[in-house]
Amino acid sequence: MKVYIDGKYYEKDEAKISVYDHGLLYGDGVFEGIRVYAGKVFKLEAHIGRLYRSAQAIALNIPIKEAETAAVVLKTVELNGIHEGYIRLLVTRGRGDLGVDPRKCPVPSVIVIVDDISLYPREFYAKGISVITASTRRMPADCLDPRIKSLNYLNNILAKIEASRAGALEAIMLSREGYVTECTGDNIFIINNKTIITPLSHSGILEGITRETVIELSGALHLPFRASTLTRYDLYNAEECFLTGTGAEIIPVISIDGRTIGTGSPGPVTRRLIEAFRQRVTSI
Ligand code: PMP
Numbered sequence: 352m353k354v355y356i357d358g359k360y361y362e363k364d365e366a367k368i369s370v371y372d373h374g375l376l377y378g379d380g381v382f383e384g385i386r387v388y389a390g391k392v393f394k395l396e397a398h399i400g401r402l403y404r405s406a407q408a409i410a411l412n413i414p415i416k417e418a419e420t421a422a423v424v425l426k427t428v429e430l431n432g433i434h435e436g437y438i439r440l441l442v443t444r445g446r447g448d449l450g451v452d453p454r455k456c457p458v459p460s461v462i463v464i465v466d467d468i469s470l471y472p473r474e475f476y477a478k479g480i481s482v483i484t485a486s487t488r489r490m491p492a493d494c495l496d497p498r499i500k501s502l503n504y505l506n507n508i509l510a511k512i513e514a515s516r517a518g519a520l521e522a523i524m525l526s527r528e529g530y531v532t533e534c535t536g537d538n539i540f541i542i543n544n545k546t547i548i549t550p551l552s553h554s555g556i557l558e559g560i561t562r563e564t565v566i567e568l569s570g571a572l573h574l575p576f577r578a579s580t581l582t583r584y585d586l587y588n589a590e591e592c593f594l595t596g597t598g599a600e601i602i603p604v605i606s607i608d609g610r611t612i613g614t615g616s617p618g619p620v621t622r623r624l625i626e627a628f629r630q631r632v633t634s635i
Pocket of ligand 1: 537
């Protein structure tokens with residue numbers, strides 16, 4: 352695999368950045384996870400847009416324009432002959448000194464890595480997964496807005512540790528006020544009274560591109576949809592529940608904190624959306 356770093360391509364083992372890069376020292380940077388389906392990059396423009404908005408929010412000037420970044424992503428996919436895979440596009444603050452001050456980092460680094468995709472194990476797409484709600488709360492927007500897809504994932508990692516210690520595959524994170532936000536690497540949806548519901552984009556979540564795709568699909572399929580405030584009560588009483596993400600796609604949830612969701616197997620709306628999603632990504 353060839354990795355792009357700042358205008359050059361390197362073999363995987365030769366692809367290195369400085370230990371003085373503030374991406375490493377402080378998690379100072381932004382990134383995107385993008386999918387390649389049948390040799391085509393899924394929703395590249397949306398990912399590039401989100402990357403530049405994340406960068407703008409942390410006052411990071413990406414040294415190349417959007418169109419060039421998109422071209423670099425496409426070229427890296429082509430060079431590596433990727434048909435089905437995953438792209439990690441990241442921009443670090445760059446090399447500085449050991450202090451926090453980003454003014455000491457004059458040149459941000461742009462990196463593109465392509466690799467195989469690791470989904471949840473296949474069987475879980477058919478039978479659904481069990482999740483927990485974590486005691487670690489999602490970062491409030493007045494501390495670090497979760498709409499920024501930053502290199503600092505410690506908040507999510509702490510919740511993920513809780514999930515794995517509880518024997519669950521994912522953790523749902525609540526806001527400080529106790530409202531449902533999202534999972535450590537996925538957005539969350541429930542179905543209640545036949546309506547597809549997901550937390551509002553301003554409720555302290557990453558505005559997921561798969562979430563957006565599911566919202567588009569619900570419109571195309573004439574399935575009622577709304578974004579709303581949700582509590583754990585709504586989760587426990589949901590008819591169906593599923594998670595969405597670039598890596599996960601759409602994965603059904605059948606148990607939350609030990610409460611069985613719906614019938615305990617993936618429901619009809621979730622299955623319909625999974626089917627529609629599959630068609631959508633294979634028809635790009
Ligand atoms: N929330 C978080 C915290 C994420 O890291 C991700 C991406 N893995 C998502 C939601 C889903 O976003 P997307 O559909 O754009 O991958």
